[in-house]
Amino acid sequence: MYDNRWVKLSLVDVEPPGVERFEHHVVRLHHVAIAAVIDDQDRVLMMWRYRFVPDAFGWELPGGIVDEGEEPLQTAMREVEEETGWRPNALEHVVTYQPMVGMGRLAA
Numbered sequence: 001m002y003d004n005r006w007v008k009l010s011l012v013d014v015e016p017p018g019v020e021r022f023e024h025h026v027v028r029l030h031h032v033a034i035a036a037v038i039d040d041q042d043r044v045l046m047m048w049r050y051r052f053v054p055d056a057f058g059w060e061l062p063g064g065i066v067d068e069g070e071e072p073l074q075t076a077m078r079e080v081e082e083e084t085g086w087r088p089n090a091l092e093h094v095v096t097y098q099p100m101v102g103m104g105r106l107a108a
Helices: 072-084
Strands: 007-014 022-029 032-034 047-051 056-060 063-065 104-106
Touching: 032 072, 063 072
Parallel strands: 022 104
Antiparallel strands: 007 022, 032 063, 047 056
16 A cells, blocks of 8 residues: 555455454554663653654664664664764663564564
8 A cells, every 4th residue: 555665554355263254454664673772860761852753852862773684682772873973882672573563563
């Protein structure tokens, strides 16, 4: 239905067991990596950013879209440096999260 660099929207035919067949919209998003960088005083590095869609400022963790051929840890490290100017010594994977269960999925 819609496909660009940032988001893909498709219509799929679904027939769950015991339920009448129906069409369902699916949003496909790219994988992203977010970094929670903590210093030796247990403070978390965050950025005060403006986002135009909600028309609001808010605190955010550094992160972004995982580029093709890039590992999520590499993305997180790159994004921290690009967005804050500081490069962490090391990062470790903590959690994988699906933000829109049942309606969205990460693009392959």
